[in-house]
Amino acid sequence: MSSIENDRLRVVIVGAGVAGLTLANALEQAGVDYVLLERRSEVAPQVGASIGIFPSAARILDQLGAWKGVSEAAAPLQVFNNRDQQGNHISIPDRSPLLLRARTGYSTAWGERQNLLRVLHDNIKDPSKVLVNKGLADIKHEADGVTAICEDGSSYSGHLLVGTDGVFSKTRSKMWELAESDHPELVRADRNCLISEYNCIFGIAQGVTSPLTQPGDVNTCYNVGRCALSITAEGGKMYWFAQERLPRTYRLGEVPRYTDDDARDFVARHANLIYAKGSNGQKLTLPNIWEKTTSFRLVAIEEAKFKLWHWGRIVCAGDSIHKATPNLGVGGNSAIESAAALANGIKRLADQWNTTGCRSTIQEIEAMLAEYQRSRKVRAEAVVDASAFLARSHNMQGWGRRLFVRFVLPHLTEFVPELMGNSIIGATKLDYLPLPMASLSGTKPFNPTQGEGLRESKLKRSIYALPLLGLAFTAAWVMDVSPAVEWAIALRDSGVFELPSGGSVPILRTFYHLPSFDDFVAMVNTFFFPAMYGTDPLSRRQTLSFLTDGVVLLTIWIFESARRANMLTPVQWPNFYAAIGQLLGIGVISPIYCFLHYVVSPIENFSALDQRLTNTRVSLAALPTVVLTYLLPFFALITWPDLAFRQALLFVWQLYPVWAAAALFVISKVFFKDTMLTDKVFRTQRDLPVMRMYVGGAAVLSAAVWWWTWLEYGLFDVFVPSGLPRSRDTLAGFTAEFLRWDETFGFGSHLVWLGYLFWDLQAAGMLREGWFKVAGLGLVSLLLVGPGATLGIGWLFREHILATRRHKNALTPESVGRLHGSAF
Template sequence: LDQLGCREALYACVEPVQWVHDRDQHGRLLAKPSSVSQLAKARSGYSFAFSDRQNILEVLYDNLKDKSKVLVGKNLTTVRQHASGVTVICEDGSAYVGDVLAGADGVNSKARSEMWRLADEEDPELVKNDKSSLESQYQCLYGIASSSSGLPAGEIDVGYNEKRSTMAIVGKNDRTYYFVFEKMNKTYKDPHIPKYTEADKIEFAERHGDMKVTDKVLLRDLHKNSVSSTLVGIETATYKIWTWGRIACLGDSAHKMTPNAGFGGNQAIESAAALANSIKKLSDTSNGQRPTQDQVVACLHSYQKLREVRAAAAIQASNFLTHVQALATWGHALFARYGLNYMGDFLENLTSDVTVGAVAIDYLPLPEGSLRGWMPFNPEQGQGMKENLLVRAALAMPFLAVFAFAWKISSAVVGIGGDGLASSAWYSARLMPSSLTTSPWGFGGQFNSSASMNNTYTTTSANVHPATNMLTTNFLSFSGVVLSIWSIEAIRCCNALMPVQLPLLFTVLAQRRGLGVVAPLYSFVHWVLTPIDTFKSTDMRLTKMHYTKAVLPSLLMTFYLPLIQVWLLPEVSQRQTWLQLWQYFPVTLSLGQFAMSKIWKDTADQDKIERPKRDVATLRYTIGVPTGVATMFWLYTLCASPVSFSRLFLAHNITTTLADFSSTSALTPVYDLLQYNYLIAILSTYLWLLYFVWDAKVAGIVTQSWLTVLAASALATVVLGPGGAVGAGFLWREYIITEKRHKGALTSDKVRRGVCEGKE
């Protein structure tokens, strides 16, 4: 509509929505208010607004250059197709001939019914299923009130009730639009969808009059000031056939959705733009000649092909929101109660998914305002264009293969028991009786892999075996880098309600089974659930600053400080005491971050709108410090290793390792276990970063060749070590998702480049 020059006129007659309030049956807030309009404008350049159809039609009509083409009061009765065109006959007997009939005449479309009639004449089975597609599960009282009863202008209040819901939108001049939805006792199919009388409407309004729009305003307060109101069954349909011959349906006649999300009007406008694009292309390729029947049919098929996937996705999203607001099932109720709190941007992201791939009019210039947001319009992203998670899971099977291998090693080591280990000369000669008699997580005592590794850390801190000491310090410093990354990903906005938001779970498992076991599992989950589409808007990669600031200090206090004491204190008993404290770092790290985050104000809502890159500097030093520590130990190892690097870092055959576990030959068993743990953790994390590069290359965000990427990775590993390379790789990844754009994104630079190339 901005391309048509209607933007200013539209905004002049509406009140942009500022806040959306989700409320329970008592009118109390379910979650903090949603700044949907502000974030929508920051992302797309356009505010979120609501208006009735009358205002929009008036603006569109006033914008027409030639109003003589608009004929009112013409009710379609019959459509006839012929080789040279299509003829429509109206109720008053008038007839009109053209190349294409576009039926945008609503859910009870006469154009669609005529299209079905003509299709039946040639293929009775073609539209058979479509004729029964229209259905209704909800009835809705829709009204316009002259008074808001005190509700603030520019706000939407949504009420969540069992099997029913409300919505009130206060527009310009206190004009208020209200909806009451109720789930019916069954799903009705067309033509059996109920029709309601005035008496039905009055009964419905009285029955639901006590519903709370807010904690102070009831539904009856709005309904008594109604200018108009109606009770209808809310239809929804996903039609398979939009076109036949020279007839094309669009809007509700092709894709009918529930009104809860407000997508219906936008989808109709998109379909109109897509149809106009197809017809314009047909006209441009016809060389001034009248298009043939086959050309018209192909043109209309291309229109449907472009639109049907996104329209179906919008229908699905609208239906989901309708069910959630009516608490249709226990799953929807759980989502409303808890999901809205943890997914503060649910409505904004749902709207963004629908709008990011919106159809533009190809033959008109893009408005400058649409190119300035955090989320460029992109026809290759959004609803209907999302990657299939099952396909991503299949592609990520190497992570699960690594996980299975690591689990087998871990299980075999745990299964061996501790008799041989307890009699090992390495332990009995070097280690005082351990105070670590039980695992902090209740998984058994000294004779498990966790206790074995803890004894290893204590013994190596005495530097009784320099090679073991170097391997251990490199492994632990690498673990620090991984922990910092996991902590950052847990507080990234786009990871809301994903398993990676639970670093405590992964770190506890890593303590029990080893980082080498957990790292491939974490990498699998993260990569599968985080396609490149996740970062379509700059603010989606944002982390919560008050938590981000807490990551490094809490990591230093709970992970690094106890280890420093383990290495520096003179007495073995003291070192073991600090190691006992260190074992609890999964819990203390999480508690430390939570406690320290309270020092700073949560500015996430403001940052998303105004400063979506605000956290970048903090991220750099949060990752940079553990990366520097890992690099320091790596460089020291390069200079002072008492054994070859292959012996220091490359594990022997696992069969040999397990056979030697009861040996008194000092080093091999636990040393090889540590090697495997370290190598598998490195492999998993490297693979995770390379999978991101794969995603980014497909999206056109990374343009470097694979040879360049692999060479840079190898060089970074040699110079910085595995921990340094992973830290540097993560920071490079952060730069990519912050500064680079998808190849399909319509940015200012790309549009200007296209204009210049067109002029050339």
């Protein structure tokens, strides 16, 4: 190559947008030679566009020394407001931006795109490397280099050419031409993959004064076929968007282009679009904002996940290879990540060149570019998919999303923040620059092995947990009650229960005054008569121990139902499982509960400390609820002096799941305050003391009853089944075996479940004691203190680990210190 010296690697960057300027900054700080070509006459033009900077991009900007300038020129987000087409709140205002800062160490900032570009440009120490009025006309690809030929006739050569020139990238089009003979199917697929289903007008308004929105407010308005979003900054400045669904889907080459007059027509067409509404009926509408708008633009919204990112010495980054809708605000952030990932590869290549003195071969360059695509493709595509899902939710496209917005979203206030969190945690960093302390201090540490595109497969977890379902089916077969139903009905209809002393107790048939229901409960009650009246001492002791252990189990179920990570999952309704357990036996339903819990609760769900947290209001009500509705009625029906009245208490106890649901609601609402808004940000371990007190106290009671039971009668005689229930020839014999199996399957499945959960901790590097050691201690505990106490101890130990230890790949001061061999 005559136009470039071959003593070090040189990069030609085409396009001085967010990705191009980030890459230029990164290469400059890596000591890599480059030139940046921009087709416009200025690097940071005002086009009415705004941009959100999330912690994923903020960390990279912080590494580059540009974050301070960017954050000072932007508005920090404070409150998310989800609203319907009338401007009314769909869900309570959500202060998740504060949570996001606590999780990551960075605020989520929104500002003018022009300011971001200006800060990135000003951060470059040698501005002569950035050339304007250099529109790309052609690319000349040679064996030893690549040359960008500009529209003004000038040319710039390098060993690598990077296209950061946007969604309609000329670099990408030229790359397709060059690559078509080698990869015809990929090129054909890429030429057809871009779609446009929506358009969007975005603008910046000044002097918007409305009591309906405050600085830091984000208002998102869900409508059928259209949506609106606004971000309010200080001084009445507002960044706003309005979007509508197009009549058909457009593809590359036919995407509509709009004029300012088209934008004005859009505003007139959507003059009834409401951004916010107050309790007094006051509204903030699109026309209200439009009259204060100083810059605006109407564009079609493109979406694309291109497959061919590089060919030869040419590579693309940013919107030219992954284009998302603006609804999640991730486009610029994803572009910054891709620029950082590419800079990492270029830096490694340059270091190899400098160390060996040998110029990088085309094969080495292609291998580096392939690794760049591999490292970014999964996350980039997942972010595009997440934003596409949100766009269709905002526009309530299809009945499924309409139902989601109307019935699910009101109970899922952190829907958008969680999408953001999943797109942030696995973010790329600049490997060769120090990590800022701010990025290591959050409650949801960055982790390159987690996040969008890297989430653990629910199908895989379901397959792993099949043994639990096997236990459920086995329990259903072993504990089949049908052989004993005739005995139970005959006893109920006889009207009396004969006592060993020679006396009898009348059988209560009516309690709730619902004849069919009362008859059914009275029949079920007969199974408990031997334990309740002491006609079978062994069964009575086993039942007392078994149902005392149930206090531990039920309290844990309530804690799990109140956990933030388990919101809107099958484990959120513990009393449903308790009710089924009353009908079929806890031994049948417990394996199903454990299976579902394991599937929906992978370790990645606890990447944020606040996701482990339970609602303290519910947690404080957990044990009082179980004691009042389950334990006390049961002990009363065992010990009440009036033998006939014991059956009335049994009628009450049989419906304890109903009473527990009501009591939990009342106790938690009346006696305790909801502190979740502050707990999740500032006190992520606030529930640990109550967990330890409640589950620990229940475990102590369980262990005491366990010892009291087996010391008198022997462990095997009381607790170990000696045959199938159906093999017994009396109702009392059937019941004794049934309850032994019920306890075996019920608590056995929970102990297996703990084994699965500790295996997850082991795989995440959080179980420092070792899985086999913990399993061995669990077996010892089972013999010493029984299944209920062992379950409680094991669950509390896992809780301690989740609250105090981080994933092995999480970037924390400790992990970075270990990596570099020093304290951080």
